[in-house]
Structures are given as structure tokens and as C-alpha cells.
Amino acid sequence: ETGVTQTPRHLVMGMTNKKSLKCEQHLGHNAMYWYKQSAKKPLELMFVYSLEERVENNSVPSRFSPECPNSSHLFLHLHTLQPEDSALYLCASSQDSTDPREQYFGPGTRLTVT
């Protein structure tokens, strides 16, 4: 256990559905991240939040919408996804986004878009 939890662990959704991924960290960290991991590709950074403010949007399509209501919680709202969005979505946290010396990952949500 890294102190970062994610729900759900598995999600199957149709292209017209709307769903949300949830992440919670119990480490007292100030920064949270969403990553996408597709087969045979490096981890891709999607969003960075520092003290609840989004500081990075790494050219992510608008069908992915993040929300960070406080420094412990992070959401990724999904709508009208495409089959190529099927991947493992990982949440991570670190003490400070200005120098993310150590990022700790949650277990991930395995997303399948049908």
C-alpha cells in the first residue's frame, strides 16, 4: 500500500457513457497527477495539480476532464471516449510538484472502452 487509492479498479464503458475515476491520497502531499499507461508505450503524464490548482494539461483531449476539490482528492471525468482510450489510468502524488522527488502511484484503473 502506497497511501494512494483509486476506484474503481476496473471499468468498462461504452463510447456514449459518462463515468468518473476517483483518486485519494493519505500522505499529506500537495501535488497529484494523472497518468495514462497504454500497452508498449511509456507512461504519459496527463494532468498535474499543485495545491488544487491545475498546473499542467499535457495536450489531453477535452473528453478527459480533471477535478481536484482538495489536496487529497482527484477525479478524472470521462465522456464520449474512444476505443483507443482503453488503458491503465494511474494516479500519483508527491510532496511538492515543483520538485516531485518521489511520486507514489495508486493501483490504477483498468479502463476498457467498447
Next chain:
Amino acid sequence: QKEVEQNSGPLSVPEGAIASLNCTYSDRGSQSFFWYRQYSGKSPELIMSIYSNGDKEDGRFTAQLNKASQYVSLLIRDSQPSDSATYLCAVNNAGGTSYGKLTFGQGTILTVHP
């Protein structure tokens, strides 16, 4: 040119041998370097971090950093079958932003056979 490059492997070593994993990076301004281990179907787990040139040892793991050559490596001594996993190299660089961010390599698959 890939920002963080690793040999995807698979790297196969016998039990008890030393496994050597290598990583090169393109941004000379990179400041912090990390090795993550990822078992199949699991999320990345931080196993080593290194910030200055030289070696850093932690149990059976040794990280080596050479900033002049833009090279970081991970040695695993007395390899065990439980070390079989994908090893991800991650580099922290500002990339012109006001905050740090991690860039990951594609990962090296390590197999330790009895």
C-alpha cells in the same frame, strides 16, 4: 529522439546473477532520477532515487548516475525470480515549466530464471 530511452529487453539473467539496467536521457537540465519496478498488472513502485553523480546503494540495488554522459543505471545483485518485472526509468526535469515533472522511459522487462 526519445527523451528517456531504455532497452525494452527482455533481459534474462540466471538467479543469483547481477542484472544491469540502463537508461539514457536527453535533457541536460534533468535533476532527479528514479527507478520504478512494475509487476505485470500492477502499478509502478518506487525502488530507487538518485540526485547526484556516483553510486547509491540500497540493499541489493545500486543506482549509478553520470550526468556528463546523461546516463543512469540500476544494478540488482543476487537477482531473484521475484525481481522479474518491468523496470521504469524516470527523469525529473522542468522542461521550461515552473514545476518539475517526471518523464518515463518505456521500461525494461527483466526475467530472472531459476
